[in-house]
Amino acid sequence: MTYWTLTESDIDRIAIGVGILGTGGGGSPYLQMLIAKQLLREGKRIRMIRPADLDPNAQIIGLGGIGAPTVSIEKMEEGFEGVRVLKAIEAHTGRKVDAVLGDEVGGGNGIYPMITAAHLDLPVVDADGMGRAFPEVQMTSFFAYGQASQPAALSDADGNTLVITQAKTPQMLEKLMRTATVAMGCTACMTTAPMTGDFVRRFGIAHTTSQAWTLGDAVIRAREAKTDPIAAILAEAGGTFLMTGKVTDIGRRIDGGFVRGTLTVAGLGADAGRTLVIDIQNEYLVATEDGKRIAMVPDLICIVDSETGRPIGTEEQRYGLRVAILSLPAPALLRTDVALALMGPRAFGYDFDFVPLGQSTEPAPVAAYRADHSLTPAS
Amino acid sequence: MTYWTLTESDIDRIAIGVGILGTGGGGSPYLQMLIAKQLLREGKRIRMIRPADLDPNAQIIGLGGIGAPTVSIEKMEEGFEGVRVLKAIEAHTGRKVDAVLGDEVGGGNGIYPMITAAHLDLPVVDADGMGRAFPEVQMTSFFAYGQASQPAALSDADGNTLVITQAKTPQMLEKLMRTATVAMGCTACMTTAPMTGDFVRRFGIAHTTSQAWTLGDAVIRAREAKTDPIAAILAEAGGTFLMTGKVTDIGRRIDGGFVRGTLTVAGLGADAGRTLVIDIQNEYLVATEDGKRIAMVPDLICIVDSETGRPIGTEEQRYGLRVAILSLPAPALLRTDVALALMGPRAFGYDFDFVPLGQSTEPAPVAAYRADHSLTPAS
Numbered sequence: 001m002t003y004w005t006l007t008e009s010d011i012d013r014i015a016i017g018v019g020i021l022g023t024g025g026g027g028s029p030y031l032q033m034l035i036a037k038q039l040l041r042e043g044k045r046i047r048m049i050r051p052a053d054l055d056p057n058a059q060i061i062g063l064g065g066i067g068a069p070t071v072s073i074e075k076m077e078e079g080f081e082g083v084r085v086l087k088a089i090e091a092h093t094g095r096k097v098d099a100v101l102g103d104e105v106g107g108g109n110g111i112y113p114m115i116t117a118a119h120l121d122l123p124v125v126d127a128d129g130m131g132r133a134f135p136e137v138q139m140t141s142f143f144a145y146g147q148a149s150q151p152a153a154l155s156d157a158d159g160n161t162l163v164i165t166q167a168k169t170p171q172m173l174e175k176l177m178r179t180a181t182v183a184m185g186c187t188a189c190m191t192t193a194p195m196t197g198d199f200v201r202r203f204g205i206a207h208t209t210s211q212a213w214t215l216g217d218a219v220i221r222a223r224e225a226k227t228d229p230i231a232a233i234l235a236e237a238g239g240t241f242l243m244t245g246k247v248t249d250i251g252r253r254i255d256g257g258f259v260r261g262t263l264t265v266a267g268l269g270a271d272a273g274r275t276l277v278i279d280i281q282n283e284y285l286v287a288t289e290d291g292k293r294i295a296m297v298p299d300l301i302c303i304v305d306s307e308t309g310r311p312i313g314t315e316e317q318r319y320g321l322r323v324a325i326l327s328l329p330a331p332a333l334l335r336t337d338v339a340l341a342l343m344g345p346r347a348f349g350y351d352f353d354f355v356p357l358g359q360s361t362e363p364a365p366v367a368a369y370r371a372d373h374s375l376t377p378a379s
Numbered sequence: 380m381t382y383w384t385l386t387e388s389d390i391d392r393i394a395i396g397v398g399i400l401g402t403g404g405g406g407s408p409y410l411q412m413l414i415a416k417q418l419l420r421e422g423k424r425i426r427m428i429r430p431a432d433l434d435p436n437a438q439i440i441g442l443g444g445i446g447a448p449t450v451s452i453e454k455m456e457e458g459f460e461g462v463r464v465l466k467a468i469e470a471h472t473g474r475k476v477d478a479v480l481g482d483e484v485g486g487g488n489g490i491y492p493m494i495t496a497a498h499l500d501l502p503v504v505d506a507d508g509m510g511r512a513f514p515e516v517q518m519t520s521f522f523a524y525g526q527a528s529q530p531a532a533l534s535d536a537d538g539n540t541l542v543i544t545q546a547k548t549p550q551m552l553e554k555l556m557r558t559a560t561v562a563m564g565c566t567a568c569m570t571t572a573p574m575t576g577d578f579v580r581r582f583g584i585a586h587t588t589s590q591a592w593t594l595g596d597a598v599i600r601a602r603e604a605k606t607d608p609i610a611a612i613l614a615e616a617g618g619t620f621l622m623t624g625k626v627t628d629i630g631r632r633i634d635g636g637f638v639r640g641t642l643t644v645a646g647l648g649a650d651a652g653r654t655l656v657i658d659i660q661n662e663y664l665v666a667t668e669d670g671k672r673i674a675m676v677p678d679l680i681c682i683v684d685s686e687t688g689r690p691i692g693t694e695e696q697r698y699g700l701r702v703a704i705l706s707l708p709a710p711a712l713l714r715t716d717v718a719l720a721l722m723g724p725r726a727f728g729y730d731f732d733f734v735p736l737g738q739s740t741e742p743a744p745v746a747a748y749r750a751d752h753s754l755t756p757a758s
Contacts, residue, residue, distance in 0.1 A: 056467040092471075158547045161556060165467055165532075172562075176541060179562040183554045204387055 003123065004048040004361075004369045005212075008037045011046075011111070016219050018110030019311030020233060023300045024260075025283035026107020026133030027065050027072045028313050035079065036114050044118035047259045049099060049255025051127045051206050054197030059095050060125060061086060061194050062103035063113040066137065066154070066177060067187035068259050068282070071172045072108070078157035081189030082116030085153040088163050089191055092151045101125035101200065103140050103192060105208040105218050106133025106173035106283075107313065112189075126365060127204035131211075131331040134343055135258055135282035137177050137192065138170030141331075143341040145203040148175045148193040156184035170342075176204045178256065186254070192225025205331045211237070211363035219309040233302075238361045239328035242287060242295060243271045244306050247321040252314065258282050258315055263303075264324060276325060278303075280314050285348055287325065295327035296350075298334040299357050302326045382502065383427040383589075383748045387416045390425075390490070395598050396591025397489030398690030399612060400707075402679045404662035405486020405512030406444050406451045406639075407692055414458065415493050423497035428478060429744050430585050431508040433576030438474050440465060440502060440573050441482035442492040445533070445556060446517065446566035447661070448640050451487070457536035460568030461495030464532040467542050468570060473532045474586025480504035482519050482571060482577065484587040485512025485662075486692065491568075505744060506583035510590075510710040511679045513722055514637055514661035516571065517549030518554050520710075524582040527572040528552045535563035549721075557635065565583075565633070578594060584710045590616075592743035595750040598688040609703045614682075617740045618707035621666060621674060622650045623685050626700040631693065637661050638693055642682075644702060659693050664727055666704065672704075673704040677713040677722045678736050681705045708737035 006014075011018035018026065036046065054060070063082045065072055069323035086097050096210035098112040105128035119122045129140025140147070149167040154177055162180060173192070181188045218232040234241060245265040252261035260281050276294075279285045284301035287294050295301050304311050307326040333339060335356060343349065344354040385393075394412035397405065415425065420654030433439070442461045444451055445527070465476050479492040484507035496503045522718045528546035533556055541559060546552035552571070560567045589614060597611040624644040631640035639660050643648065646653035655673075663680035666673050674680050682691050685703040712718060714735060724734040 032394075056744055084545075091544075092542075153544075155545075159545055160543075160551055160555065161545040162541050162543040162548055163471075164539075164541040166463075166534075166538055168537050168539055172537070172539055176539065177558055179558040183551075183558040295752045311741070 002050065002053055002369050002371050004126070005167060006046040006048065008040055010213060013034045013216030013220060014209060016216030016311065017214065018107055020215050020302050021105055021110065021131065021208070021212055021300065022107030022133040022311065022313065023097045023283045023302055024280065024314040025135060026104050026109045028315065029111055031110045032111035036111050039115065041110060042237060045120050045121065046114045048124045048126045048209055049123040049202060050369060051201045051204050052291065054099065056196060056198035058098040058197035059194045060099045060101060060197060060200050061089055061097050061302040062129065062191065062310065063100050063116055063282045064102050064104050064109040065112055065187060065190050066190040067181050068254050072187045075185060075187050076157070077230055079115065080119065081155045081157065082113065083119055084155040084159065084161050085189055085191045086120070088153040088161055089151060089194060092163050093194060097122065097194070099123045099125050101127055101204070102131050103142065103289065105212060109123050109133065110209065110212055125200060125204065126209045126237055128204045128208045129204060131205040131208050131334065133263040133283050137174040137190065139343040139347070141203050141205055141333040141339060143151055143170045144342050147195060150193055152177065152190065152192045154180050154188050154190050156188040160184055195244060198362060203333065204324055204334055207363040207365045210366040213366050225307060230304065230306065230326070233241055233309060234326060237328045237359060239326050242325040242327055243267050243276050244324045245271055245276065247319055247323060248318055250271045250281065250317045250319065263317055265325060265358060268322070281348060282314065284314065286345065286350065292350070295353060295357050296345050297348060298330040300328040300330065302328055328355050329356065329360045332360040335360060381429065381432050381748050381750050383745060385425040385427065387419055389592060392595030392599060393490060393588060395595030396495065396593065397484055397486055399594050399681050400484055400489065400510065400587070400591055400679065401486030401512040401690060401692065402662045402681055403659065403693040404514060405483050405488040407694065408487045408490055411487040411490035413493065415490050418494065418497040421630045424499050424500065424501045425493045427505045427588055428502040429748060430504055430580045430583050433478065433504065433580055435575060435577035437477040437576035438573045439478045439480060439495060439576060439579050440468055440570045441475050441508065442479050442495055442550065442568065442570050443481050443488040444482050444491055444566060445560050445569040447633050451566045454564060454566050455536070458494065459498065460536065461492065462498055462532045462571045463534040463538065463540050464568055465495060465499070467532040467540055468573060471542050472573060476501065476573070478502045478504050480506055480583070482508045482521065483512050484510060484591060488512065489588065491590055493525045504579060504583065505588045506582060506585045507587045508581060510584040510587050511711065512662050516553040517568065518722040518726070520582050520584055520712040520718060521574060522549045523721050526574060527594060529572055531556065531569065531571045533559050533569050534566050535567045539563060569736070584712055586742040586744045589745040592745050602687060609683065609685065609705070612683070612688060613705060616707045617737060618705050619737050621704040621706055622646050622653055622655050623648055623703045624650055624655065626696055626698055626702060629696045629698065631659065642696055644704060647701070660727060661693065663693065665724065665729065672731070674736050675724050675733060676727060677709040677733070679707040679709065681707060706736050708735065708739045711739040714739060
């Protein structure tokens with residue numbers, strides 16, 4: 001089998017990349033990065049697998065944190081939440097899980113499944129259902145293209161665990177997951193219904209962990225070469241530069257298990273005199289300038305430190321930060337009518353249709369994938 | 380085996396009795412009564428079994444509605460909610476359920492398990508965990524004496540179903556159940572962890588369906604004989620008459636899935652000049668007169684129509700109703716320290732200890748129990 005076995009240096013690159021792809025949400029990658037690196041130091045291994053290499057009949061589950069990022073940076077995980085939801089799904093289906101993935105590559109959730117995979121020595125699929133982060137459970141390419149609403153499972157840091165054995169719609173699954181997460185203190189680990197390898201190959205957004213690595217690597221190389229990290233990100237991701245500026249206002253509240261609010265950035269330098277206003281629901285949703293929408297979901301609105309390229313989460317925003325605002329094109333699987341119904345502007349309550357910015361790209365797998373016959377299957 | 384096979388006339392009596400024992404909550408018995416009688420007319424049977432006759436190793440689950448009574452009188456059940464939670468527990472435990480009971484005999488929940496039992500031809504145990512109604516899941520003698528917090532299950536009228544596979548405390552179970560119920564539209568069917576026959580024999584409050592029948596029968600006989608139904612209730616239940624009066628104020632709101640509020644009753648006739656104020660959380664909790672508490676949880680505060688003895692739920696209260704207010708002694712199993720910690724005044728946020736009113740009684744099984752060899756076990 002062909003794997004990409006991660007090193008600590010890979011995790012560093014991925015942590016930057018998933019931060020960029022997180023569009024402000026998906027949870028902070030920082031804690032996940034520390035846990036993943038610690039597990040590698042303890043001798044655990046994290047093996048990525050390309051979706052094309054999956055057995056079509058494999059049983060695969062998505063794993064990730066659910067809740068408000070502002071809470072998850074203060075309320076620590078216990079570490080085995082993912083193992084508990086995986087075991088709950090195995091018990092309910094009577095079938096072993098063969099591999100895990102992140103429903104959401106963006107933010108800490110881009111690393112999250114690696115923790116459980118390291119504990120159980122399972123491979124992690126280099127694919128996700130968003131190519132970014134989204135605030136709600138059902139906002140994935142998997143749900144857009146027919147993933148079942150059940151069984152799904154949730155577990156918190158105390159060990160409280162539940163299995164949703166029937167949810168009549170993906171929206172009801174989100175509602176049940178969200179209210180249970182609030183009862184659990186606003187953060188938990190979740191999984192949605194098991195998928196086959198074939199389904200993930202067809203409807204997963206391929207090589208998004210590779211994409212995160214590539215973005216992170218570009219930022220690190222730009223820092224080392226003292227070149228512009230913003231230009232490096234745009235060169236890799238095919239995005240659009242929107243503005244450089246200073247955060248002049250941030251309104252942020254926890255509402256129904258989400259972080260909601262508005263961010264205002266005043267242009268600096270060549271952008272002096274411009275003002276961008278960005279709506280937030282865990283992620284950056286819509287960027288508006290002078291009443292005109294210039295970027296919107298599902299395209300990615302990414303905010304990074306304008307000097308270092310460090311991605312800045314919605315929960316980290318504060319007055320005075322110097323930021324660059326970019327738009328990266330959403331994956332092609334998210335720009336279809338069926339996907340836009342789940343995660344286009346109207347799915348967030350806006351009364352306008354999606355207007356794309358830029359051409360969708362197809363991320364390639366990193367060069368580090370190679371056949372490794374020394375790896376024996378986990379016992 | 381010895382069974383009490385219910386007739387429509389039995390259901391009429393039980394519906395009055397569970398209304399009295401409901402202390403204002405447990406849901407309106409009216410809809411449950413109609414459904415149960417309809418099932419009998421369709422040829423289904425409802426068989427009660429005494430706890431003493433249970434196989435010590437039998438697997439038994441409690442079934443009941445959870446939510447706000449004000450919602451449940453308007454948002455109809457679909458009818459098979461109980462079957463779904465029972466099947467979810469069977470699937471999770473890998474074991475058939477042998478009998479059901481109501482965790483809560485008070486209100487509609489005193490009839491609720493009979494519906495599922497009729498559909499599946501399972502016996503219903505003549506015992507519950509409250510001898511009354513309480514607003515929260517963990518407020519039962521079963522939890523007071525060691526029932527596990529998991530597995531528990533919940534299903535709504537649309538079929539949405541979940542299984543709580545681990546809850547670290549009964550209070551966390553209540554929290555998860557309650558928030559999921561709110562997500563389901565404020566009413567659902569619930570079951571707590573399966574219990575053995577031995578456990579139910581030791582920690583169930585025995586013969587409370589019989590007690591409900593006896594109270595309802597006393598009211599109906601008093602109506603027929605044109606004697607005082609209030610005196611008849613007190614004679615059967617060993618309670619204390621508090622006051623007769625007119626409802627002069629009712630404040631009621633839905634809050635976190637509960638009905639909360641305050642009821643004020645002004646004395647009439649021999650009680651003219653007196654005023655009772657009664658706190659509500661789904662049920663009548665504490666009765667106060669001139670700043671002095673005269674009755675409190677877990678003792679039962681029962682409010683009935685002063686002419687007919689018809690029990691009046693918190694959701695039915697309105698200005699001008701002529702009512703009699705009674706206190707019935709809580710079962711002995713609820714007056715212990717371990718039970719009072721779960722359902723005494725302090726468990727409801729009050730800063731005073733329980734002061735009992737009257738002697739606890741032990742309800743006897745109805746005379747209708749008899750060995751019935753014509754009944755074959757359900758296939």
